[in-house]
Structures are given as structure tokens and as C-alpha cells.
Amino acid sequence: MSSGEVAGRGGGPARVRIRVEGIVQGVGFRPYVHALARRLALSGWVGNDGRGVFIEAEGAAEDVARFQRELPGQAPPLAVIDRISVTAIPVLGERRERGFGIVPSRDGGRRTLVSPDVATCADCLVELFDASCRRHRHPFVNCTNCGPRFTIVRDVPYDRAATTMASFAMCGACAAEYGDPGDRRFHAQPVCCPRCGPVLRLLDGRGREVAGDPVAGAVAVLRSGGVVAVKGLGGYHLAVDATDAGAVAALRSRKRREDKPFAVVVADVAAARRLCVVGGEAERLLVSPARPIVVLPRHAEAAPGSPVVAEGVAPGEGRLGVMLPYTPVHHLLAAELARPYVLTSGNVSDEPIVHRDGEAVERLGALVEAFLVHDREIYARAEDSVVVVAGGREIPVRRSRGYAPLPVRLARPARRAVLACGAELKSTFCLVRGERAFLSPHVGDLESYETLLSFVEGIAHFRRLFGVDPRVVAHDPHPEYLSSKYALELEGVDLVAVQHHHAHVASCLAEAGEVGPVIGVAFDGTGFGGDGTLWGGEVLVADLEGFTRVAHLGAVPMPGGAAAVRQPWRMAAAYLDAAFGGTPPRGLAVRERNAGLWDRVVAVARSGVGSPLTSSAGRLFDAVAAIVGVRDGVTFEGQAAAGLEGWADPAEGGAYAARVEAGPALVIRGDDLVRAVVADVLDGVDGSVVSARFHNGLAAAAVAACALVREGAVPGGAGSGLGTVALSGGVFQNGLLLSRVVGGLEERGFRVLTHRRVPPNDGGISLGQAAVAAARDAAGPP
Amino acid sequence: LAHGAGGKATHTLIEAVFLEAFRNPLLEPLADGAVTDGLAITTDSYVVKPLFFPGGDIGDLAVNGTVNDLAMCGATPRHLTASFILEEGLPIADLRRITASMAAAAHAAGVHIVTGDTKVVENGKADGCYITTAGIGALDRGATLSAASVTPGDAVIVSGPIGDHGMTIMLARGELDLEAHLTSDTAPLHDLTGRLLAACGDGVRCLRDATRGGVATVLNEIAAASRTCVVLDENAVPVRPQVRGACELLGIDPLYVACEGRMVAVVAPHRADAALDALRSHPLGTDAALIGRAGDDPPGLVLLKTCFGGTRIVDLLVGDPLPRIC
Ligand SMILES: [Fe+3]
Ligand SMILES: [Mg+2]
Ligand SMILES: [Zn+2]
Ligand SMILES: [Zn+2]
The missing domain is CATH 3.30.1330.10 (PurM-like, N-terminal domain)
Known part of the structure; x- marks a missing residue:
């Protein structure tokens, strides 16, 4: 923010022209300026245009100076000010305007920012439950400080006519509030009331309307064990009573989702506390306007009298995803059901969330007993965001509703507009104009056609919304990613391939507003290495423009490629074969459990057929999870690793030793860890201890590698003297590993960058790609 | 020069080098023969x-x-x-x-x-x-067969279980030390095609043997040439249990495995039953199956309706398959 104080301190009159950029439209910024100016008895005006807010103000010089000083300080809660620029202009004196006014919007190009969707605010919530208020139980109550934004916006500038509220004409009472600068609903674009707003309806599974109060009807269906499709902000959800085991099981089988955990909605923080341990940071996140799903540790035993969430909600998990209501409909359901309810994306398996009314009955009709719907169209999809809290810090897991499309500000602005196409799973894309990187909401796994379509449509929508016509397109070098193929087919653009783990590290740099160089630790599942192997346990010396691979885990075969990801026991087989020179000790349960295929899988690993080599940290976690006995197969990404983390006893201080060997690049000997795991497992050491020692050992090895790099141990001296480490990659969603690595690095005097705003997993890849492409483009042709 | 397993790399090579040098109307469709x-x-x-x-x-x-x-x-x-x-x-x-x-x-x-x-x-x-x-x-009959003539609604048929040849070769290399009772499907198909053409005549739009790159590659070529969308039903694709087992072991999708005695036939909708009857009456076509249909949207793509109710894109492989999972 640059706020030069222009007006002098003298007693004479002064006049300034002020421009405010950032998220300053649709958030009550103009009435705020209006009120501030009036309080200081200034004259002039404030208005919106395509770049943000413009102001002219005149008055006594000291009042004008105070106006400038106070302007950023008390801005409305949803405003995000990027920049304020002030110019002194000649005073009008006698000719000056009478008083301070709000002037009509000027359309000056499409450069304004769109706010993310915001949870119902405290004031609106009071109205929702106040029987004397005209918006009592109104499912669409909202104001300037809350309500739908991104998901209803068709175009900019942000005006009712460019939203899906355009078809609802305001009644007299709403129009009066909308036009009154003193009202909380002044220029709140989605403002409405029971007389003029959208209408909530209850339909049966075949789309026929059910008479009676729709919320009461939906609650009755939930209480009887039924599934209700609820039209939310960014799409349709499926809801069931979370305490009803039969209903949860029915939802799982209809949705064809085996055991990936569901999130639950509870009425408030007190209700969340009855289910889970809620620390300070977790509470802040739960009640934040973005209202993400917060993954919280469950109480070991349910408190007496508290509701018992069915085991099927998060089978075998010590944690539970909890979310507070974020629309009036969700509040009404929570209040009237009075127990936790599951809220999960309305889709089958891994397809994108259903968001168009026409598709809903067709695609979800067979899954539900009822639909709770309304006639305000959802324009853009946004799924619920997910965060975890580890060691008191927030780690984003999925960045979507409530966060997107808030831009990330790049330290190195783009010369030409950039589109970054992201990876394959947990896909996102990112558009850059100047210093602003607009990261899309979570799109999903691209291998499904519906998801690819939503990726392509999403890019078109973002291009229009932010007026970006990309000339530079960044992509992953993996030849089979559908996002890479999409990029390669674009015409008239310059393509930039950004190595997967370089993109991970760059995303961590980008969100911190840094450019490097740093030591980057990228631990993930797998990414295309470019040397014929798959990487994923990497230490890079990187800045935004380039990188050197300075250390990595030793490579082992992945027997059967993708099959080894679905069956972690295969990684156990490959690691044991490698770690024990072909003759692993007898008596390991993992081998007995998989005796039928074990020898063949080892043969596949040794042959190299369909078995690429990988240095992946995620696959090492899989191997250890299978050896310890957490699980042999997975139905969703990261399941085995998360399970292993869940087993670990955080009080255990022991750590297995792993060598870090010299070479062209340092090699972290993951097989050392596997041998140590095997020794303890055969000694009958408890899994909670083995898991913790493994976490601690891997963390220590990563820290040791960073220290060696800083000391200049890498041939050629790459990274010598660097004091900052950036941690990225999906493995760093593991709170225990993250805490151990951060602790070890800080102990050795490193400054550590971790993800706070975008996920460390592949959901952040597009931001990293964008930052790299922008930096390379700015540096010009080599 | 990258090695070609019959995927996109080979395609690009053929188009950029050979078609560029030899271009003529007979070569243009890049069919198996002229x-x-x-x-x-x-x-x-x-x-x-x-x-x-x-x-x-x-x-x-x-x-x-x-x-x-x-x-x-x-x-x-x-x-x-x-x-x-x-x-x-x-x-x-x-x-x-x-x-x-x-x-x-x-x-x-x-x-x-x-x-x-x-x-x-x-x-x-x-x-x-x-x-x-x-x-x-x-050519003793008038019917002209071409991938470009495939139209929405057409039936997509395979003449028998897929992947036998490719899996047999992979195991026969001996690197895997695997026992599987598999034999190559190599066989001459002219008698089978003769029977099919006699039964269905003009109803047959296009015939392709599913050699390198397997059924998936052939279908991608058909979808691209005809600007149709081929939609497959995963459950309908015939695969022998031994082949499926070996594919699962190696993490390979049978749709991409080569056959040397299996073909894909695309026939007009009203001839689908006649085509299946004709094929099944021949020893090389006893397990012929209808595996999908041509549709109109999105043009040029092959989609697979999975057992889980999803829709997976069956893309032309660029090279050897590498896991895409992070
Ligand atoms: Fe990754
Ligand atoms: Mg041939
Ligand atoms: Zn509000
Ligand atoms: Zn109204």
C-alpha cells in the first residue's frame, strides 16, 4: 500500500484526488468513505469505476490530511486494499460542491476485482432469527458485509445487472435500503426480502414440488434418514443426519464414495467443541467469513449428552472435517435439525459439483429423497474450502469458496498476461495480469470429462471476468496430463513448461511475495522429473526463474505404476526388496497379507516393466504405512499417509537415522528408514511409536540435507550460504512432519516459508507455474 | 527421435515427416491400406x-x-x-x-x-x-470403408477379447517370471470381414485392426477422422481374465494393449444386431461384443463410462504411460 500524504498541514483549504485499488466494490466501501468525509466536513464525491474507487475531497488541509490517514484504517471488513494513490489538485474554493456525495459508477474497462463469497454476517443472522424482523427466516438475507459474490457474478463491474440477481426486481422497502448510504444494505447487489427475492422450495426426488414450509419439510426428510440435495452457494450438496448410521451408509453407496471422509455442519463453535478439540486458530478459521471446512481432532470419547457422529462419516479417522453454516439456508437447517449434518458435494464419485438447476434433478434425482432448491441461479461453481491446523498454523488443503478469486500479489509482475494450466489431480488454473495472480477455485481431477469441461469453461469465465488475454501459457511437462495437452493445443501463445516440483516451490515463494533463491523442499506423490523417473522427494535450489536439483530420496521402482499408488503394499514390496538386497527378513505381516501377488509384484519391480523409478516421499509413506499395518489399499489420495500420521504418538521423541550421501546430488537414503521400521516392527514395537520415529527420522534427514546444501556440500556449490527454506508438496499437509521439519530447520537457524494461502498440494501448482512463467517472461529471452 | 508405441508421438512423426513429403489423395486418410x-x-x-x-x-x-x-x-x-x-x-x-x-x-x-x-x-x-x-x-464389392464416414448413433463392435497378443509378448520376454496361460491372438481376419460385409453391406462404415496402441488408439483415430465422440461402456469391453490379471499387475489399461487378430467394426445402428450375428457365426468372432456408440458431442474424443458411473477420457497416449497421480 502506498499512501503518500499530499495535503499540507497549514490551515488553508486543500483538495485531493484519491484512487483506491483492491477489493473495494460491493463491500460497503463508498458508504464508508461517505461517512468518513462527512464526519470531517469535507466536500467532494466518491464513485466506482473499472479500476476500483475514485474520490475527490476538499476541506481544511488538516481535515483532508486526516481523511487520508484514516481511510485505510477503518475500511469495511470485506475490503482488501491493494493500493491508495493520492494527488493534490487545485482547490475549487467558492465553487466547491455542497457536501459529499456518492456519484454513479463509471465503466472504465474490466479491471476491478471480484470478492469471494462471504458467510452470513452477525447482523443478518440476528435478523434471520428475529421474529419481528421482516426478514425473519428469509433464506436469502444478506447485506454489504456478507452474501453471495463470486458464484453469482456473470461479469464486471460488480452490479446487480451483471449478477444472477438481475431477474429479481427490488421491492420498495429493499430499494430504499439499497439507495440509503446510511444503511447496511446500501448498494448490496444481492439485497432482497421475502416479498421480492428468490423463493425456497422443497421438491421430491423426481422434481415435483412438495407443499408446506420447505425448511421444515427438508428437516423432516433428514430426521427420517433421507438424503436431501441442498442448493448452496457454489453448487448442490447432499445432506444427511450425521448421527444416523443408516443414512450415512446410504449416502456413501449412492454417491459411490467408499471411505473418503465427509464433513459435517454444526450450528456454532460450541457445537463444534462437543465433537472436536477446537484450538484458538481453529476457532478463528471456523468463524471466519470464508467459513472453510476445518479438519479437527475428535475427542477420544464423546462427552456425555453430546451427539454421536456415525462411524461412517469418517471411517477410522481420528479427525473430523467441521464447518459452520455459511448461508441462511444452512443456518436454518442447523437450527431446526439441532444436530450435526453431513454436507458433501452433490455429484457421483469424482465428478464436478452439480451447479445448474437443469442438471440437478437429472444427475442427483436417483441419489436423494428431496431437493431443497431456489430460483437464484448459481453462475460459477465453488466447492467448500478445506483447511487443517498443525502446530497452531493454518494449512490450506483445498482453496475454493470464500477464498477464490482473491488474487495473490506477485513480487515480480508479469510483462505479458499469463495463463497457468496446473497439474492433473486437484486441478486449478491461474491467470496473471500485472502483479495479480487470480487462482481459480478447486476444479477437481481432470481425467473425468465433466471436470475437463469445467476447467475449460472456468478459464473462459476468468478471462472475461478479469479482462485477461493470456499471451504466455505455463504447463506441467508431464506429457499425459490433460492440462498439458490443453496448453499444447492453444495457438498464438508462448508456452512455458515448468517442472512440477519447481512449480511447488515457486507457489510457496509466490504466496509469500518472494522471489528466492531459497532451498526448496518439495515432498509429494509423484511428478514428471524429466529424466525418465518420477520425482517427489526433492530438495531444489530455486528462484522463480529456475532450479537445480540438489538432493532427493533414493529412487525405487513403482511396480505397476498407478497400481502402486492404489495399493501401497506394492511400494512396501518394492522398498523391502531394494532395502534388503532381495531377501527381506521373514515374518512381516504385510507380506503374509499379500502373499498371493507378492512375488509377482517383486518380479515386476525388478523387471522395470510398467515400473518407473520414483524418488517420491509420498510413496515412501505408503510403503511404511503398509509395513506398519495401517492399510494395504487406498480409495483416495493420501489415505495411507494420513493414516500413518494419525497413528503417530506425538510424544515419541525417537528418530530413525537416514544417511544423506554425497554424489552429483545428495541422496537421502529412504531405505535406511525402511530397515529401521522393519527392525522395530519385528521387535513388536507399537505402531504409534514406529510411525512417530519414522516421521521424526524423515524430518531429520530433510533438515540435514538442507544444512549440507547451505554448507556447500553439493558439487558446484549450489545453494551454498542460503538461509531460507521453502516447504511445499502435498506431503506437507502432514502436520506432524511439517512441525518436525520446521522445528529442525529453525533450530539450525533457517528461516522457513510454509503455505498459508494456497495448498501445498497440486492445487497450488498453477500459481507456481504462473509465477515462474511471469518471471521468465519479465527476464526476457535468454 | 522418440520411440513410438503407437501413440501421439508416432502420429506427429507421421504427419510432420511422411505426409509432408509424400502428400497425395490416396495417402491423405492415413489408413492401413490404399x-x-x-x-x-x-x-x-x-x-x-x-x-x-x-x-x-x-x-x-x-x-x-x-x-x-x-x-x-x-x-x-x-x-x-x-x-x-x-x-x-x-x-x-x-x-x-x-x-x-x-x-x-x-x-x-x-x-x-x-x-x-x-x-x-x-x-x-x-x-x-x-x-x-x-x-x-x-475389391469385389462397392462398399467404401472409411473412418470419416462414421456418424453419430453408429455401433462400435470388437470382434473378440482384447489385449491377448500384447500381453503374451510382454510375458514372453521373460523379464517378469510370470506364468499365465496366454497365447497371441494372431490370425487372418479376411474371412471374418468377408462374412460381416456380406451380412451388412453398406451398413459397415469402417473396419480397423487394433494393432499397436490397441483399441483405444484405433477409436481415437476414428473419433478424430469422423468428428464424432465415441462413448464406451467399460463393462461391455471383453477382456480375458488372464489378460485382465496381467494388466492389473502391470498397471496397464487393456484398451491400449495390441491385438493381432482382433478388429474394431463400426456399423450403422440398424445393422448392429446383424453384424454381431455374422461375427459370432465365425470361429474368430465368437466373443464379438458391442462396446459403445458414436455420439456427436464432444467431437474427436473417446469417453469411457466407468463402472463407478463416471466418465473417463480415453486419450491418445503421447508415449509410454506414466502415472499421472501426484
Ligand atoms: Fe505434486
Ligand atoms: Mg498394420
Ligand atoms: Zn449481512
Ligand atoms: Zn424486498
Whole structure:
């Protein structure tokens, strides 16, 4: 923010022209300026245009100076000010305007920012439950400080006519509030009331309307064990009573989702506390306007009298995803059901969330007993965001509703507009104009056609919304990613391939507003290495423009490629074969459990057929999870690793030793860890201890590698003297590993960058790609 | 020059180099063979490791492959040529075995090998033996077959279980130390195509043998040429349990595994039943199955309706498959 104080301190009159950029439209910024100016008895005006807010103000010089000083300080809660620029202009004196006014919007190009969707605010919530208020139980109550934004916006500038509220004409009472600068609903674009707003309806599974109060009807269906499709902000959800085991099981089988955990909605923080341990940071996140799903540790035993969430909600998990209501409909359901309810994306398996009314009955009709719907169209999809809290810090897991499309500000602005196409799973894309990187909401796994379509449509929508016509397109070098193929087919653009783990590290740099160089630790599942192997346990010396691979885990075969990801026991087989020179000790349960295929899988690993080599940290976690006995197969990404983390006893201080060997690049000997795991497992050491020692050992090895790099141990001296480490990659969603690595690095005097705003997993890849492409483009042709 | 497993890399190579240099109307469709003056003409080179495998050897392949390319044009194969590149040191007994199986295959297909050529190269320059065959066949019916003529609604049929040949070869290399009772599906298909064309006539839009890159690659080519969307039903695709087991072990999708005696037939909707009856009446088509339909949207793509109710994109592979999972 640059706020030069222009007006002098003298007693004479002064006049300034002020421009405010950032998220300053649709958030009550103009009435705020209006009120501030009036309080200081200034004259002039404030208005919106395509770049943000413009102001002219005149008055006594000291009042004008105070106006400038106070302007950023008390801005409305949803405003995000990027920049304020002030110019002194000649005073009008006698000719000056009478008083301070709000002037009509000027359309000056499409450069304004769109706010993310915001949870119902405290004031609106009071109205929702106040029987004397005209918006009592109104499912669409909202104001300037809350309500739908991104998901209803068709175009900019942000005006009712460019939203899906355009078809609802305001009644007299709403129009009066909308036009009154003193009202909380002044220029709140989605403002409405029971007389003029959208209408909530209850339909049966075949789309026929059910008479009676729709919320009461939906609650009755939930209480009887039924599934209700609820039209939310960014799409349709499926809801069931979370305490009803039969209903949860029915939802799982209809949705064809085996055991990936569901999130639950509870009425408030007190209700969340009855289910889970809620620390300070977790509470802040739960009640934040973005209202993400917060993954919280469950109480070991349910408190007496508290509701018992069915085991099927998060089978075998010590944690539970909890979310507070974020629309009036969700509040009404929570209040009237009075127990936790599951809220999960309305889709089958891994397809994108259903968001168009026409598709809903067709695609979800067979899954539900009822639909709770309304006639305000959802324009853009946004799924619920997910965060975890580890060691008191927030780690984003999925960045979507409530966060997107808030831009990330790049330290190195783009010369030409950039589109970054992201990876394959947990896909996102990112558009850059100047210093602003607009990261899309979570799109999903691209291998499904519906998801690819939503990726392509999403890019078109973002291009229009932010007026970006990309000339530079960044992509992953993996030849089979559908996002890479999409990029390669674009015409008239310059393509930039950004190595997967370089993109991970760059995303961590980008969100911190840094450019490097740093030591980057990228631990993930797998990414295309470019040397014929798959990487994923990497230490890079990187800045935004380039990188050197300075250390990595030793490579082992992945027997059967993708099959080894679905069956972690295969990684156990490959690691044991490698770690024990072909003759692993007898008596390991993992081998007995998989005796039928074990020898063949080892043969596949040794042959190299369909078995690429990988240095992946995620696959090492899989191997250890299978050896310890957490699980042999997975139905969703990261399941085995998360399970292993869940087993670990955080009080255990022991750590297995792993060598870090010299070479062209340092090699972290993951097989050392596997041998140590095997020794303890055969000694009958408890899994909670083995898991913790493994976490601690891997963390220590990563820290040791960073220290060696800083000391200049890498041939050629790459990274010598660097004091900052950036941690990225999906493995760093593991709170225990993250805490151990951060602790070890800080102990050795490193400054550590971790993800706070975008996920460390592949959901952040597009931001990293964008930052790299922008930096390379700015540096010009080599 | 990247190695081609029949995927996108090979495609790009063919279009950028060969089509660019040789461009003419007969070559343009890049079909398995060309049709001109009432004749179908084709050529193919055979490189396989090992030379001998359960169910056949490079000799059978060299005859059946070229016979099949003619059959896919709707032609009756007549004459073949054969050209050999032999590596110094190839046991003469092996060569005899190869030529014997070529003779037997030619006899079975009712063709003669009418001319040929032989070169011997230094040890280490060829994997034992490479064979190139060319063939001509007679077109005795008017039906013109082309991938471009496929229209929305058409039925997509395979003549039998897929992937037998490719999986047999992979296991026969001996690197895996696996026992699986698998044999190559190598066979001449002209009799089968004859029966199908007799039964369905103009209703047959297009025939393709699913060799390199398997059924997935053939269907991608058909979808691209016809600007249709081929939608497959995962449950309907016939795969032998042994092949499925080996594919699962190796993490390979059977849709991409080569066949040497299986074809994809696309037929008009109202001829689908007649086509299946005709194919199933022949020993090489007893397990023929309707595996999907051509649709109109999105043009040029192949989609698979999975058992889980999702829709997966069956894309042309760029090279060897690498896991895409992070
Ligand atoms: Fe990754
Ligand atoms: Mg051929
Ligand atoms: Zn509000
Ligand atoms: Zn109203």
C-alpha cells in the first residue's frame, strides 16, 4: 500500500484526488468513505469505476490530511486494499460542491476485482432469527458485509445487472435500503426480502414440488434418514443426519464414495467443541467469513449428552472435517435439525459439483429423497474450502469458496498476461495480469470429462471476468496430463513448461511475495522429473526463474505404476526388496497379507516393466504405512499417509537415522528408514511409536540435507550460504512432519516459508507455474 | 527421435515427416491400406521381441498383419511380397521355423508370397530378424470403408477379447517370471470381414485392426477422422481374465494393449444386431461384443463410462504411460 500524504498541514483549504485499488466494490466501501468525509466536513464525491474507487475531497488541509490517514484504517471488513494513490489538485474554493456525495459508477474497462463469497454476517443472522424482523427466516438475507459474490457474478463491474440477481426486481422497502448510504444494505447487489427475492422450495426426488414450509419439510426428510440435495452457494450438496448410521451408509453407496471422509455442519463453535478439540486458530478459521471446512481432532470419547457422529462419516479417522453454516439456508437447517449434518458435494464419485438447476434433478434425482432448491441461479461453481491446523498454523488443503478469486500479489509482475494450466489431480488454473495472480477455485481431477469441461469453461469465465488475454501459457511437462495437452493445443501463445516440483516451490515463494533463491523442499506423490523417473522427494535450489536439483530420496521402482499408488503394499514390496538386497527378513505381516501377488509384484519391480523409478516421499509413506499395518489399499489420495500420521504418538521423541550421501546430488537414503521400521516392527514395537520415529527420522534427514546444501556440500556449490527454506508438496499437509521439519530447520537457524494461502498440494501448482512463467517472461529471452 | 508405441508421438512423426513429403489423395486418410483401380495395396514392417512366442512367431505376424490390413480395406487378399533383414548369427533353424510358419499362414489365408528380398546385416544391427511384407487384394464389392464416414448413433463392435497378443509378448520376454496361460491372438481376419460385409453391406462404415496402441488408439483415430465422440461402456469391453490379471499387475489399461487378430467394426445402428450375428457365426468372432456408440458431442474424443458411473477420457497416449497421480 502506498499512501503518500499530499495535503499540507497549514490551515488553508486543500483538495485531493484519491484512487483506491483492491477489493473495494460491493463491500460497503463508498458508504464508508461517505461517512468518513462527512464526519470531517469535507466536500467532494466518491464513485466506482473499472479500476476500483475514485474520490475527490476538499476541506481544511488538516481535515483532508486526516481523511487520508484514516481511510485505510477503518475500511469495511470485506475490503482488501491493494493500493491508495493520492494527488493534490487545485482547490475549487467558492465553487466547491455542497457536501459529499456518492456519484454513479463509471465503466472504465474490466479491471476491478471480484470478492469471494462471504458467510452470513452477525447482523443478518440476528435478523434471520428475529421474529419481528421482516426478514425473519428469509433464506436469502444478506447485506454489504456478507452474501453471495463470486458464484453469482456473470461479469464486471460488480452490479446487480451483471449478477444472477438481475431477474429479481427490488421491492420498495429493499430499494430504499439499497439507495440509503446510511444503511447496511446500501448498494448490496444481492439485497432482497421475502416479498421480492428468490423463493425456497422443497421438491421430491423426481422434481415435483412438495407443499408446506420447505425448511421444515427438508428437516423432516433428514430426521427420517433421507438424503436431501441442498442448493448452496457454489453448487448442490447432499445432506444427511450425521448421527444416523443408516443414512450415512446410504449416502456413501449412492454417491459411490467408499471411505473418503465427509464433513459435517454444526450450528456454532460450541457445537463444534462437543465433537472436536477446537484450538484458538481453529476457532478463528471456523468463524471466519470464508467459513472453510476445518479438519479437527475428535475427542477420544464423546462427552456425555453430546451427539454421536456415525462411524461412517469418517471411517477410522481420528479427525473430523467441521464447518459452520455459511448461508441462511444452512443456518436454518442447523437450527431446526439441532444436530450435526453431513454436507458433501452433490455429484457421483469424482465428478464436478452439480451447479445448474437443469442438471440437478437429472444427475442427483436417483441419489436423494428431496431437493431443497431456489430460483437464484448459481453462475460459477465453488466447492467448500478445506483447511487443517498443525502446530497452531493454518494449512490450506483445498482453496475454493470464500477464498477464490482473491488474487495473490506477485513480487515480480508479469510483462505479458499469463495463463497457468496446473497439474492433473486437484486441478486449478491461474491467470496473471500485472502483479495479480487470480487462482481459480478447486476444479477437481481432470481425467473425468465433466471436470475437463469445467476447467475449460472456468478459464473462459476468468478471462472475461478479469479482462485477461493470456499471451504466455505455463504447463506441467508431464506429457499425459490433460492440462498439458490443453496448453499444447492453444495457438498464438508462448508456452512455458515448468517442472512440477519447481512449480511447488515457486507457489510457496509466490504466496509469500518472494522471489528466492531459497532451498526448496518439495515432498509429494509423484511428478514428471524429466529424466525418465518420477520425482517427489526433492530438495531444489530455486528462484522463480529456475532450479537445480540438489538432493532427493533414493529412487525405487513403482511396480505397476498407478497400481502402486492404489495399493501401497506394492511400494512396501518394492522398498523391502531394494532395502534388503532381495531377501527381506521373514515374518512381516504385510507380506503374509499379500502373499498371493507378492512375488509377482517383486518380479515386476525388478523387471522395470510398467515400473518407473520414483524418488517420491509420498510413496515412501505408503510403503511404511503398509509395513506398519495401517492399510494395504487406498480409495483416495493420501489415505495411507494420513493414516500413518494419525497413528503417530506425538510424544515419541525417537528418530530413525537416514544417511544423506554425497554424489552429483545428495541422496537421502529412504531405505535406511525402511530397515529401521522393519527392525522395530519385528521387535513388536507399537505402531504409534514406529510411525512417530519414522516421521521424526524423515524430518531429520530433510533438515540435514538442507544444512549440507547451505554448507556447500553439493558439487558446484549450489545453494551454498542460503538461509531460507521453502516447504511445499502435498506431503506437507502432514502436520506432524511439517512441525518436525520446521522445528529442525529453525533450530539450525533457517528461516522457513510454509503455505498459508494456497495448498501445498497440486492445487497450488498453477500459481507456481504462473509465477515462474511471469518471471521468465519479465527476464526476457535468454 | 522418440520411440513410438503407437501413440501421439508416432502420429506427429507421421504427419510432420511422411505426409509432408509424400502428400497425395490416396495417402491423405492415413489408413492401413490404399484403394485404387479396384485393388487394395498395403505394406507393413514387423519387429518383435521375442521372435517366437506362445501362439505364433514373427512369421505369422508378417503374413497375418498384412492380410488384415487388406481385409480392413474390405478387400480379399491375393498376393504378398516379403523382404527380410537378417542379423548375422541368426540360427538357420530359426529362419526355417519362421519361413515355415509364414508358408502355413499364407496357405491358411489363401495368398501366395510372390516375390521378395533378403539382406544380412552385421551382428547387433537387427534383433535377429525384421520382416517387411506388402500385399495386394481385390475389391469385389462397392462398399467404401472409411473412418470419416462414421456418424453419430453408429455401433462400435470388437470382434473378440482384447489385449491377448500384447500381453503374451510382454510375458514372453521373460523379464517378469510370470506364468499365465496366454497365447497371441494372431490370425487372418479376411474371412471374418468377408462374412460381416456380406451380412451388412453398406451398413459397415469402417473396419480397423487394433494393432499397436490397441483399441483405444484405433477409436481415437476414428473419433478424430469422423468428428464424432465415441462413448464406451467399460463393462461391455471383453477382456480375458488372464489378460485382465496381467494388466492389473502391470498397471496397464487393456484398451491400449495390441491385438493381432482382433478388429474394431463400426456399423450403422440398424445393422448392429446383424453384424454381431455374422461375427459370432465365425470361429474368430465368437466373443464379438458391442462396446459403445458414436455420439456427436464432444467431437474427436473417446469417453469411457466407468463402472463407478463416471466418465473417463480415453486419450491418445503421447508415449509410454506414466502415472499421472501426484
Ligand atoms: Fe505434486
Ligand atoms: Mg498394420
Ligand atoms: Zn449481512
Ligand atoms: Zn424486498
